Amino acid sequence: MKLSKTSEYAIRILSYMAKDSDKLYSAKLLVEKLNVSDKYLRKLMTLLSKAGFIKSMQGRYGGYKFAKDIKNIYISNIIDAIEGSEKYLGCILGLDDCSDENPCSMHEVWVTTRAKLISTFEKTSLYKISQTEIIKF
Amino acid sequence: MKLSKTSEYAIRILSYMAKDSDKLYSAKLLVEKLNVSDKYLRKLMTLLSKAGFIKSMQGRYGGYKFAKDIKNIYISNIIDAIEGSEKYLGCILGLDDCSDENPCSMHEVWVTTRAKLISTFEKTSLYKISQTEIIKF
DNA sequence: CTCAAATACCACTTCGGTGTAGTATTTGCA
DNA sequence: TGCAAATACTACACCGAAGTGGTATTTGAG
Ligand code: SF4
Ligand code: SF4
Numbered sequence: 050m051k052l053s054k055t056s057e058y059a060i061r062i063l064s065y066m067a068k069d070s071d072k073l074y075s076a077k078l079l080v081e082k083l084n085v086s087d088k089y090l091r092k093l094m095t096l097l098s099k100a101g102f103i104k105s106m107q108g109r110y111g112g113y114k115f116a117k118d119i120k121n122i123y124i125s126n127i128i129d130a131i132e133g134s135e136k137y138l139g140c141i142l143g144l145d146d147c148s149d150e151n152p153c154s155m156h157e158v159w160v161t162t163r164a165k166l167i168s169t170f171e172k173t174s175l176y177k178i179s180q181t182e183i184i185k186f
Numbered sequence: 187m188k189l190s191k192t193s194e195y196a197i198r199i200l201s202y203m204a205k206d207s208d209k210l211y212s213a214k215l216l217v218e219k220l221n222v223s224d225k226y227l228r229k230l231m232t233l234l235s236k237a238g239f240i241k242s243m244q245g246r247y248g249g250y251k252f253a254k255d256i257k258n259i260y261i262s263n264i265i266d267a268i269e270g271s272e273k274y275l276g277c278i279l280g281l282d283d284c285s286d287e288n289p290c291s292m293h294e295v296w297v298t299t300r301a302k303l304i305s306t307f308e309k310t311s312l313y314k315i316s317q318t319e320i321i322k323f
Numbered sequence: 324c325t326c327a328a329a330t331a332c333c334a335c336t337t338c339g340g341t342g343t344a345g346t347a348t349t350t351g352c353a
Numbered sequence: 354t355g356c357a358a359a360t361a362c363t364a365c366a367c368c369g370a371a372g373t374g375g376t377a378t379t380t381g382a383g
Contacts, residue, residue: 054341075359088343095361108350111359162306166299191371212329225373232331245380248329 056131058085058093060124063102067179070119075112100130119179125170193268195222195230197261200239204316207256210249237267256316262307 052060061083066074076094080087094113098105104116115122128134189197198220203211213231217224231250235242241253252259265271 077359086342089341091360092342092362098360105360106350107348107360109356109358110351111349113360159306162299162303165302169296169299214329223372226371228330229332229372235330242330243380244330244378246326246328247381248379250330 052128053132055093056128058083058090059097059127059131061085062090062093063097063122063127063175064178066103066113066115067119067175070115070175070179073106073112073114096131102127102130119175122175123171124173124175124178125167128170189265190269192230193265195220195227196234196264196268198222199227199230200234200259200264200312201315203240203250203252204256204312207252207312207316210243210251212249215249233268239264239267256312259312260308261310261312262304265307 062079062085065079065083066072076087076091079085079094080090083090085093094103094105097103098113098116101116102122103113105111105113125134199216199222202216202220203209213224213228216222216231217227220227222230231240231242234240235250235253238253239259240250242248242250262271
């Protein structure tokens, strides 16, 4: 019942960057501030670049900055890019073939819960997160 | 955002057995009916025995049957026994150290969603599940 | 008593997510 | 131009969950 570590990291990194969304961030700085290993963070940054959330500047004084308005980046977009939506859209019991017509007794409450979770992801933008003070990353 | 495969299997198996909760089920039958590999199911059955949900009868015409009233076995009990409650009680972003006092902007809606999910698990017994027709396992 | 048919146990393999290492490439500035 | 400091890339190591194989043990029927 958790997102993958990679999704966690991605949300953490982008949330952190969203605090000053025009700034250019180096991998070195992010590694120091956030709790992600150097190599893994760099790999992830490249992935996030290719996904279009950020753009990278190589060379001396390079780094990463947002490629688009953080008001248009939602948590659901990030999760989709990293692990695909199936990972959190499916049934909690893993039974793909049953439907609303053939439900088990957990179905109704599960579907309701799931819907709420999804709508949370789809409605929460990085901008919104940046408006809240986060002490610990 | 999913339970482990093992939890899925456990819930599937016990839900199936709950349809006729006094019957003695052989591993062979369960393997045929449910979609779990022979060896893995047998290993899991031993684990479920040790956890006290079922008891096993060895020898010729042996098998498994419930060790207690299925009205007293809740989904949350099963998940706890297999993967521990931490796995689905924590924060979705994996940041253990922030609290209700230092929340990010997802916190409130996440906590609400999580609470609903947990209460679903804690209120749904195998008996309740058995009352609903499940076509596909 | 013997055997068939069932579970229990131990050890190994496989696989995907996570993390690491080393090297190549880019780029601005002295 | 040459170097320092940054990112990009490729390949491999690690680890826990999932899955498999083979053997030992139990037990009732005949
Ligand atoms: S009926 Fe039950 S098992 Fe099937 S999708 Fe709904 S919650 Fe999952
Ligand atoms: S504030 Fe709440 S939802 Fe946000 S990261 Fe912390 S525990 Fe998770």
